[in-house]
Amino acid sequence: MKNQPIVGAILVLLVMVGVSGELFADGSLDPERVRFLEDALGGESVSAYWLPDSTTPARATEAIGVLYRAIEGAAGNVTIEMGHFSRSGADYRLTGRVREVYGMEPRDVAFLPDRIELTTTMPKPGDLRCCPTGKARSIQLLAEPEEIPRLERPNAARA
DSSP: OBOOOOOSOBOSSOOOOOOTTSBOTTSOBOHHHHHHHHHHHTSOOSEEEEEESOSSGGGOOEEEEEEEEEOTTSTTBEEEEEEEEEEETTEEEEEEEOBSOOOEEEEEEEEOSSEEEEEEEEOOTTOOTTOOOEEEEEEEEOOOOOOOOOOOOTTSOOO
16 A cells, blocks of 8 residues: 655644544543554554454454654644554564555555555645545555564653
């Protein structure tokens, strides 16, 4: 799937969302899943999404994890970090970065034999930056999994 960093979008409301079995009653993503994504994709998030291939957590074998991170000094602008995760046993591992996907509110993920597709909200011509109303469907062609080095969290305390 082409995954593109989101730069320049202004968030009016930041919400963490996920999928059934991963959510609390208020709709927020489990903090442990958020920390897992922050460790895997690098950095603290202002919003996080977990999009598995099944709405039943025990049946899920792969997922797309998404972090929106604040751009320091950029007045509410965010960038996107996205990864493809696969599960072996009980644990997920990052199998590759997803690049060249832009937009907010990733949803409607489809895991197909040769690609993964998802929808995001994008600005249409004339939309205010705060309030996009368009949709974009992104496609990522699957490649051989690559080994991803462990990333240090940028805000982690250094010895």
